[in-house]
Amino acid sequence: MRGLHVATQRKRLPPLNTIAAFEASARLMSFTRAAEELHLSQGAVSRQIQVLEERMGVPLFNRRHKEIQLTRAGLIFQQAIAQSLNSIRRAVTMIETLDTSTVTIAASNAMASFWLMPAIIDFRSQYPDIDIRVLASNSPVDPWQEPVDLAIRYGDGHWPNLTKVKLFEEEIFPVCAASYQREHNIESIQDLLKCELIELDSGISEFNSWDVWFERTGFQPGVLHKNITVSNYDLVYRAACSGKGVALAWAYGIPHDARETLLVRPLDISIKTGLFEYIIYAENEELSAPARTFLEWLIDFAKRSLWT
Numbered sequence: 001m002r003g004l005h006v007a008t009q010r011k012r013l014p015p016l017n018t019i020a021a022f023e024a025s026a027r028l029m030s031f032t033r034a035a036e037e038l039h040l041s042q043g044a045v046s047r048q049i050q051v052l053e054e055r056m057g058v059p060l061f062n063r064r065h066k067e068i069q070l071t072r073a074g075l076i077f078q079q080a081i082a083q084s085l086n087s088i089r090r091a092v093t094m095i096e097t098l099d100t101s102t103v104t105i106a107a108s109n110a111m112a113s114f115w116l117m118p119a120i121i122d123f124r125s126q127y128p129d130i131d132i133r134v135l136a137s138n139s140p141v142d143p144w145q146e147p148v149d150l151a152i153r154y155g156d157g158h159w160p161n162l163t164k165v166k167l168f169e170e171e172i173f174p175v176c177a178a179s180y181q182r183e184h185n186i187e188s189i190q191d192l193l194k195c196e197l198i199e200l201d202s203g204i205s206e207f208n209s210w211d212v213w214f215e216r217t218g219f220q221p222g223v224l225h226k227n228i229t230v231s232n233y234d235l236v237y238r239a240a241c242s243g244k245g246v247a248l249a250w251a252y253g254i255p256h257d258a259r260e261t262l263l264v265r266p267l268d269i270s271i272k273t274g275l276f277e278y279i280i281y282a283e284n285e286e287l288s289a290p291a292r293t294f295l296e297w298l299i300d301f302a303k304r305s306l307w308t
Contacts, residue, residue: 014055019081021048022060026070026078103291104133106141106151110233111277114253116152119301123294130290138202143282149291151280154205159280165295167277167302171251172207173270175263177243186246186266189219196227196245200236207273213248216271251306252277259307 024034025045035042053060060074070078107116112134120132135141141151144161157164174192184195200208207213214221228239233253240247241262251270254263279295281287287295 014052018048018052018055021045022052022074022077023081023085025049025061025068026074026081029068031068101129101290102131102133103150103288103294104135104148105294106135106137106146106148108138108152108154109136110253111152111154112136113234114237114255115305118255119298119305122301123297127293127297130294132294143280143285149281149287150295153278153280155275155278157276157278161283162280163283165279165299167279167299168252168306170207170273170275170277171270171306172213172248172273173251173265174246174267175249175254176240176246176266177262178264180243180245181264181266189214189217189267189269192246192267193221193224197224198227198236198239198245198247199229200231200233200248201229202231202233205273205275207271207275208248210248213271216273217269249307252302254307256305265307 020038021034021040021044024037025031028034028037031045031049032042035045038045049061056073056077058073059071060077061068062071105116113136116134120134124130124132135146135148140153141148143149143151152167153159154170157166176186176195180195184191186192186195197210199210202208207216210224214224227245230236230239236247237249237254237258239245240249241258246266249263279298281291281295
């Protein structure tokens with residue numbers, strides 16, 4: 001009986017040519033224009049739609065003089081087909097890159113700019129035959145849904161159906177220009193209250209905030225006066241390098257060539273948030289040889305790149 005049930009379910013799938021006729025007609029809202037796109041006669045498209053409606057037992061279009069409109073059932077079917085076509089397009093894109101030397105990795109804008117790009121430059125000097133494509137986005141990227149081999153994601157690691165590799169734990173500390181440290185004689189956490197504080201207001205993490213940072217250190221500063229508030233980490237970095245004040249930085253978020261030259265750590269005080277940056281990829285999916293090489297290299301690079 002189980003085999004009979006499966007066969008019945010398969011039989012209920014409408015003929016693919018009727019689905020193609022429906023998709024074109026629903027997208028173009030015209031049987032005539034659908035026929036032109038499919039290189040069929042208008043009558044042939046109308047018949048295919050009729051066969052589909054008879055097969056499904058409901059009308060999919062309301063037919064009016066020289067125009068058509070989707071019924072409720074037609075709208076449901078159109079949405080399902082659109083989702084299926086998007087999945088097919090993503091699959092085609094991923095399949096086309098399976099046997100190439102290109103590795104695609106996704107990361108947040110700040111991570112891509114301040115950590116990943118220096119890593120890629122170093123990697124390419126050793127592996128010039130492996131091309132790296134970066135997808136920079138502050139929206140979390142799902143390797144199951146997007147055509148990426150790897151992604152760097154920030155958080156607690158509680159994400160199903162993904163393989164997760166820890167890169168580094170989040171550690172945050174103050175930084176400023178060396179000249180600013182000398183001018184303000186920063187020797188204790190209390191001295192920060194006399195400084196211009198540069199605040200990152202990105203909405204990505206609560207730990208961007210000076211209020212939260214002071215709280216996590218156990219220091220009670222009272223009301224803070226933040227002189228500069230910006231919306232992305234690049235502006236924070238530029239303001240700090242220009243001697244405009246003290247900023248919060250991440251142990252992996254300052255380029256090597258800026259450490260102790262453009263920026264210094266005025267205090268040996270930091271907090272660890274318990275959150276991590278992970279490299280993730282689709283669980284049970286076999287990585288290509290170039291992607292595996294790049295992954296292993298990034299793990300090693302992460303160990304060498306923290307500002308401690």
